Amino acid sequence: MPQLSREDGDDLGASDELIAFKDEGEQEEKRNVSAERDLDDVKSSLVNESETNSSSDSEADRRPEPRPGVVSRGRQSQLSEEALRKQQRDGGVLQPSPYVGYPFFMFPDLGNLCSPYLANGALTAGARTYLPFQWPLLDVPGRASVRDTATPSHLSSSVPIVQHPHVSHLHPLLSYSPEAFSPPRTSPGFSPEAVVSAAGVSRSPHASCYPVSPGAMPQIPHPLGWLLVSSSFSPRLVPTPQLSVPHPAIVRTRVKQELHSPVSRLCPHRKATPETKREGDEDKKLHIKKPLNAFMLYMREERPKVVAMCKVKESSSINQILGQRWHSLTKDEQAKYYELARQERLLHSKLYPGWSARDNYVKNVTMMSLLCVCSSVAAAAPSDNFPPQLKRPRVSVGAEDPPPASSLDSPATPTTSLASPAAPAPTGHTSPYPEQLQPLSLTTKPQRPPLSLNRATITTGPSTPSSNTASSPPQRPPPLRSQPFLAPPPTSSSSHGALTQQLRRTNQP
DNA sequence: AAACCTTTGAAGGGA
DNA sequence: TCCCTTCAAAGGTTT
Numbered sequence: 001m002p003q004l005s006r007e008d009g010d011d012l013g014a015s016d017e018l019i020a021f022k023d024e025g026e027q028e029e030k031r032n033v034s035a036e037r038d039l040d041d042v043k044s045s046l047v048n049e050s051e052t053n054s055s056s057d058s059e060a061d062r063r064p065e066p067r068p069g070v071v072s073r074g075r076q077s078q079l080s081e082e083a084l085r086k087q088q089r090d091g092g093v094l095q096p097s098p099y100v101g102y103p104f105f106m107f108p109d110l111g112n113l114c115s116p117y118l119a120n121g122a123l124t125a126g127a128r129t130y131l132p133f134q135w136p137l138l139d140v141p142g143r144a145s146v147r148d149t150a151t152p153s154h155l156s157s158s159v160p161i162v163q164h165p166h167v168s169h170l171h172p173l174l175s176y177s178p179e180a181f182s183p184p185r186t187s188p189g190f191s192p193e194a195v196v197s198a199a200g201v202s203r204s205p206h207a208s209c210y211p212v213s214p215g216a217m218p219q220i221p222h223p224l225g226w227l228l229v230s231s232s233f234s235p236r237l238v239p240t241p242q243l244s245v246p247h248p249a250i251v252r253t254r255v256k257q258e259l260h261s262p263v264s265r266l267c268p269h270r271k272a273t274p275e276t277k278r279e280g281d282e283d284k285k286l287h288i289k290k291p292l293n294a295f296m297l298y299m300r301e302e303r304p305k306v307v308a309m310c311k312v313k314e315s316s317s318i319n320q321i322l323g324q325r326w327h328s329l330t331k332d333e334q335a336k337y338y339e340l341a342r343q344e345r346l347l348h349s350k351l352y353p354g355w356s357a358r359d360n361y362v363k364n365v366t367m368m369s370l371l372c373v374c375s376s377v378a379a380a381a382p383s384d385n386f387p388p389q390l391k392r393p394r395v396s397v398g399a400e401d402p403p404p405a406s407s408l409d410s411p412a413t414p415t416t417s418l419a420s421p422a423a424p425a426p427t428g429h430t431s432p433y434p435e436q437l438q439p440l441s442l443t444t445k446p447q448r449p450p451l452s453l454n455r456a457t458i459t460t461g462p463s464t465p466s467s468n469t470a471s472s473p474p475q476r477p478p479p480l481r482s483q484p485f486l487a488p489p490p491t492s493s494s495s496h497g498a499l500t501q502q503l504r505r506t507n508q509p
Numbered sequence: 510a511a512a513c514c515t516t517t518g519a520a521g522g523g524a
Numbered sequence: 525t526c527c528c529t530t531c532a533a534a535g536g537t538t539t
Contacts, residue, residue, distance in 0.1 A: 291519085295518055299534080313534095313535065314536045315536065316514040316534090316537085319534075322515095323516040326516080357520050358520075358521060360531065
């Protein structure tokens with residue numbers, strides 16, 4: 001099995017290197033250009049199809065698809081270099097990002113003062129950010145770093161900052177970091193043309209290294225480029241693709257490695273220099289987190305009090321107490337947090353018009369789709385193509401046994417997700433937003449038994465015995481208005497969504 | 510080192 | 525419409 005034989009067994013699939021990702025100017029062997037474009041075509045088509053399959057219709061509507069269709073893809077390899085560049089300029093890497101510049105939310109009237117939004121809340125074309133995460137990487141004159149131009153010089157600090165009635169609660173929102181999101185207008189010497197000239201090539205060597213809005217994803221090399229550019233993945237090049245498709249277990253392992261690596265094979269041309277490490281840090285900042293809901297805002301405010309009162313630091317225990325206290329709140333008290341959460345969502349939607357909570361794991365969905373494609377091919381391949389130890393793959397990614405390759409054909413049950421790891425927030429900064437954006441990570445959610453011991457040890461009230469069977473999920477009792485610290489019946493995390501929705505219908509605050 | 514645990518609410522997708 | 529899944533925060537615990 002030549003495709004699985006690696007000199008360094010640890011670097012599985014490493015030989016499927018990404019020559020196509022090299023700068024075109026560095027292409028020394030002319031004879032490879034055509035082949036690489038073919039590979040790009042295959043890769044692009046696969047990415048496109050994957051994106052199409054994994055993206056919702058609403059997302060497709062929301063994010064115009066600038067890529068040429070499948071029909072034109074086959075002709076791309078025949079386009080001249082100039083035509084390719086033009087194509088990329090028109091709808092490629094430089095497609096405006098939906099991420100909006102940070103400073104705008106600081107002003108009292110988003111609609112009148114320097115607002116990048118149209119009346120309907122849409123972002124004006126001129127206010128859209130041209131991949132701000134590219135800036136520190138591009139040698140644009142007058143822009144030494146993101147930090148230098150994060151705050152517009154013409155927007156002095158004397159401009160009044162929003163004074164929210166619950167400033168303390170909205171403090172997280174006021175901490176949207178300018179380091180990660182900078183408006184294009186803040187850079188005097190900046191223009192899209194400058195980016196084009198600075199990038200020099202149709203595909204910026206760095207642009208692909210950063211998470212971008214899904215609308216721009218089709219223009220960047222796919223995170224699974226190391227897989228898709230596999231020299232034999234294209235049936236045009238090798239008539240027996242099943243012989244070179246990595247095993248699903250290998251794919252999963254590689255996906256995890258890629259997502260955890262600050263300098264990963266997503267950008268194979270990048271060396272592990274301090275600069276690229278810095279870029280990796282900036283990469284982590286570009287993960288837009290979900291706005292906090294009412295309970296999260298409540299937890300953030302009440303956690304220190306509970307910790308001080310109960311002398312317990314374990315968050316799982318604290319959260320149980322907070323959950324009970326949450327239900328003990330009056331509707332008016334809860335309404336305060338619901339209103340705060342509503343404003344958080346509103347502000348978040350204005351800051352990131354194109355953002356969707358789905359974006360935080362859509363990359364994983366995409367990869368799972370690709371994994372399914374690979375698994376389909378792998379399943380069709382003779383089992384002898386895999387080494388004995390991989391015939392029944394076991395991956396340390398999750399606690400569950402990975403399903404057989406054939407079962408991976410169904411993309412409806414992805415077992416992994418993109419989640420932000422529970423890294424502690426930097427001291428003194430409580431914002432969940434860009435300044436402490438966590439790196440993307442591939443996590444699994446294996447079902448584990450609840451910590452009944454913890455629940456028993458922390459609850460001060462009588463526990464409600466109930467059976468947690470799959471056939472009859474426990475009914476959450478009505479809010480314990482006058483029974484603080486009364487332990488609710490155990491609920492599994494998988495069913496809490498249904499329970500909360502049921503509660504929402506009956507007990508909407 | 511990284512995932513897990515634990516809570517509620519919001520959002521999105523599938524049936 | 526309903527149900528299910530995921531992710532937000534937090535930090536100790538577990539793997």
